[in-house]
Amino acid sequence: MLAKQPVWQTAKRIDAHFHVSDADPGAGFSRSSGKLDREEAERSLRQAGKLGIEFLCTSFPLTSESPTPEEVRRANDVTLEAMAVSERFLGFCYLNPGYTRESLAEIERCIVDGDMVGIKLYHQYRICDPALTPVMERAAELRVPVLMHAGKGRDTETQTQQPRLSDASHFVRAAAIFPDTMLIHAHIGGGGDWEWALRHLEQRPPNLYVDSSGSVVDAGIVNKTVAAIGLEHVLFATDMSMEEGVGKVLDADLTEEQRERIFAGNMKDILARRRV
Amino acid sequence: MLFDINTAIGHWPFRRVPHESPSELRAMLGAKGITGAAVAHTHGLFYLNCHDANLELAEAISGHADFFVGVATLNPTYAAWERDLPVCREKLGLRALRLAPQYHGYRLGCPESIAIAQAAEALGMPVLLPHRVVDVRGRHWFDTEETIGFDQIAAFCEAVPEATVIVTEACFYRDALLGEDGSVRHRNLYLELSRARNGMCDLPAEIAAERMLFGTGAPLKSISPALLKLELAEVDDPGRQQIAWQNAHRLLGIAPGRP
Numbered sequence: 065m066l067a068k069q070p071v072w073q074t075a076k077r078i079d080a081h082f083h084v085s086d087a088d089p090g091a092g093f094s095r096s097s098g099k100l101d102r103e104e105a106e107r108s109l110r111q112a113g114k115l116g117i118e119f120l121c122t123s124f125p126l127t128s129e130s131p132t133p134e135e136v137r138r139a140n141d142v143t144l145e146a147m148a149v150s151e152r153f154l155g156f157c158y159l160n161p162g163y164t165r166e167s168l169a170e171i172e173r174c175i176v177d178g179d180m181v182g183i184k185l186y187h188q189y190r191i192c193d194p195a196l197t198p199v200m201e202r203a204a205e206l207r208v209p210v211l212m213h214a215g216k217g218r219d220t221e222t223q224t225q226q227p228r229l230s231d232a233s234h235f236v237r238a239a240a241i242f243p244d245t246m247l248i249h250a251h252i253g254g255g256g257d258w259e260w261a262l263r264h265l266e267q268r269p270p271n272l273y274v275d276s277s278g279s280v281v282d283a284g285i286v287n288k289t290v291a292a293i294g295l296e297h298v299l300f301a302t303d304m305s306m307e308e309g310v311g312k313v314l315d316a317d318l319t320e321e322q323r324e325r326i327f328a329g330n331m332k333d334i335l336a337r338r339r340v
Numbered sequence: 341m342l343f344d345i346n347t348a349i350g351h352w353p354f355r356r357v358p359h360e361s362p363s364e365l366r367a368m369l370g371a372k373g374i375t376g377a378a379v380a381h382t383h384g385l386f387y388l389n390c391h392d393a394n395l396e397l398a399e400a401i402s403g404h405a406d407f408f409v410g411v412a413t414l415n416p417t418y419a420a421w422e423r424d425l426p427v428c429r430e431k432l433g434l435r436a437l438r439l440a441p442q443y444h445g446y447r448l449g450c451p452e453s454i455a456i457a458q459a460a461e462a463l464g465m466p467v468l469l470p471h472r473v474v475d476v477r478g479r480h481w482f483d484t485e486e487t488i489g490f491d492q493i494a495a496f497c498e499a500v501p502e503a504t505v506i507v508t509e510a511c512f513y514r515d516a517l518l519g520e521d522g523s524v525r526h527r528n529l530y531l532e533l534s535r536a537r538n539g540m541c542d543l544p545a546e547i548a549a550e551r552m553l554f555g556t557g558a559p560l561k562s563i564s565p566a567l568l569k570l571e572l573a574e575v576d577d578p579g580r581q582q583i584a585w586q587n588a589h590r591l592l593g594i595a596p597g598r599p
Contacts, residue, residue, distance in 0.1 A: 219485055283358065283562055
C-alpha cells in the first residue's frame, strides 16, 4: 500500500510564517485564553485563498517576558484548534526554552503527538543562547525547523522593548552552534535594517534559511535576499501581511522556476525531512 | 485607468533605489498597468530651501505631462513659502502640496502648517501628508525616527476643515475615518491604501470607495502589494474604480480624458 502523501505535497504557495489570533480580543499576543478566534482564522484562510496561498505555517507566540509553561500550552492549544479547523494550517509549536523539561514535553505533545511541523521561538532568549540547546537538539532529531523572531531595529522602540531580539549575527552564530538544526530567520521585511541582516547572512551557513515576510516591501528586498543567502534558502512568508508577502515575491526579478522555489519548493524540502 | 497617488523621483540618500528618474519610474509603473501618478521630489525632504526641489521636479517631469502630476514640497516654517506656493501652482503646474513635518522640524498643527494648508486650499491644492516615508525601524542614523501620528492628523483636519488632506503610508483606517458609533469623521480626510490590511474589511464598502486612494510608494517600495490590495478590496466594481483613479482625479482636478 502506498504511504499517504502529505497534504502540502502539490502546493504552489506555502506561507512559512503565519499567526492566528486568540478568541479573547484583548489578549493580543501577550497572553492566551487557549481558544482560537475562529472567525478571524476562517477570514485568513479566505484571504490566503484569494492570493493562492494554500498552506500557512501557523503559530501563536507570546510576546511577554517569560511565559509560564501553562501559558505556552494555552498558546499552542490555539494553534492546535486552528489545525482542527483546517488542514491548511500547518502548526508550529511555540516554546519558551527557559523551561527545558516543559519545552521538551510540549514538543512531544504538539509535534510528535499533535502533528505540528516546526518550532516557533520568540524573543525570550537569543537564538545562540545555550539555554536553547535541548530544544535545538530535539528539533534536529525530529528534523523539524526552528522559526525564530528576528530583526535589527534601529528605532528606539524596538531597542527598548525587545532587548533580547535575535539579529542576523546571532543566527549565523547559532547555525554554527547547532549545525544539525534547520534555523529560519523570521521576516527579513519585519521592520529593521534588512540590509545589515543580509550582509551577515551572506556567509550562507548551510542550515540557515530566511523567510521573506513582514510589512516592509522595500524595492529589491527579495532579490537582495536571494543574492545574499541563495535561492534555496529563501522561504515565502507573510507574517499576516499577505498582500505584501505575495506582492514582493511577484515583483522580484526572478524566473518562474525560481519564484516557485521561494513560494513553495524550499519549504516543501524542509517539511519533507520531518521524522516523527 | 489606474492612478498612483504616492510616488517620488530623485535620489534617496540612505539606500540604493532603482528607477529614480521620471523615465525609469514611468516605465516601471506603466509595466504594472498604472496610467498616471502624482509625483513628489525626494530632494524636497532634505533640502533646507526645499523649493529648489520643486523647480527640479517641474523640469524633470516636463516631458511627462501626460503621465505625471507634480506634487510640491514646502516647509511652512522656512522663508518665502507664501511666495513659493503660488509659483508651484501657477507657474510650475504642480497640483498638490506635500508637508513633511517629520523631515522639516516642525509639528503638524503649528500656526504655520495651518496657514499653508489654508493657502493650498485657496489654490485648489490638496495637502499630502506622509505618515512616514520609510519604515523607521530600519532607519539610517541620519533619517528621522518620527512618524505623523493619527492624533496630530485628526487635529489638523479639524483645524483646516476646508482643506483636503490625503495621508500616504497610513496605517490607521477605521479609527481615522469613522467614529466609535460608525459616523464619518473628518470629511476632508483621505487615505492611501498601500498599508491597508485584510481587504479593508473593517471599513464599510462605501466609505472605502469614497475615502481610499490607490498608491504604491514607488520607487522606494514594490508595486504589486498595493495592486493586490486594490484587487482584494471588499468593494464593488464602481467602488474599485473610485479607489483606483476617480478619487485622485477629482481631488487633483485632473481633466476628464487624461490618463
